Amino acid sequence: MPKPAARVEKIPPYLFARIDKKKSDAQSRGIDLVDFGIGDPDVPTPDHIVKVMQEAVARPWNHRYPAYEGMPEFRRAAAEWFCGRFGVRLDPDREVVALIGSKEGIAHLPWAYLQEGDAALIPSPGYPVYKVATLMSGATPYFMPLAEERGFEPDFESIPEEVKRKAKICFLNYPNNPTAATGSDSLYERAVDLARTHDILICHDAAYSEITYDGYKAKSILQFDRGKRYAVEFLSLSKTYCMTGWRIGFAVGNSEAIQNLGTLKTNIDSGVFQAIQEAGIAALTGSQECVAALCERFAARRDTVVDGLASIGINVARPLGSLYIWARTPRGYGSADFAEMLIEKAGVVVTPGSGFGEEGEGYFRMSITLGEERIREGISRLKALRL
């Protein structure tokens, strides 16, 4: 076999490999694991969306290649939903593109903007795709620490001038994975300032925009970049409508960036299966009651985890968004050691913070995508450890 390209060899080792091995060892010993590791809703897709898909799948015109950039009806539905939600009007022809899940767009956009010699500003801890996609493009990632004392928001001021000069894109993600932080108005304002001053495209990953609690509504970066001069935003139907397996999302914002992403995509993929786009239209234009009910359900689970952790001396603020609880490991434990110990001694799986970047060391992440009963079981196992 020929040697793989340097770009593939640059992909960092999979940081969860050790945990996965421990998990499969435990499973092969017949241990019943309570898995707080996976951020994938356990709740099925709402019926009205599934029904539309069932009918759409039978329509012969949906069996052909879809329009690359997404059906006009899908892009219109996305634009209308966005305007209803954030009060920002979008031109569905120039400012919206359909994605095969938001991950696909996040992974492809750096190819449209970055090359060797360029830099990308990436939050640490953060969703690993920002870093890998940057490395694949040949550019250099610059990690912006998300410190707890700054509300897990980056400090743009502390980025060296020469990095700012080389940076062409800056990734942000709120509600945040893994820290569960929500972005402040001032963060978005500062991000737009940074973009304006240094000619940087802000890429806001809003995969959890609708998964929020206690009346909190997440904002869009486009509410701060009204002229759509500096930003694109990635939205996802995955978590909002429990459609992670369907693979549908969309990007909105600066028309030039959307066109460039579209041009790249046209040459790589052939769009989203139209039956899935029809189901996506049903999700975006139908009643949003299902989203409210889902958030209520997740809020109750969040409370069970936060209160359960508090009862064993691990105190975390009650997050207002995302599907995660981000907590400090008990004194004396590194992230990976703590996660491995929990699998071995309690049959409980959490994600070590270090898997999300250096700044995640000393933390662990618990996902709330498992039922209340399992959450209670997991918490009582943690209690029994007397940490």
Ligand SMILES: Cc1ncc(COP(=O)(O)O)c(C=O)c1O
């Ligand atoms: C922060 C973040 N962004 C993007 C995604 C990708 O979501 P999807 O490709 O399903 O839209 C995820 C998935 O877990 C995520 O956590």
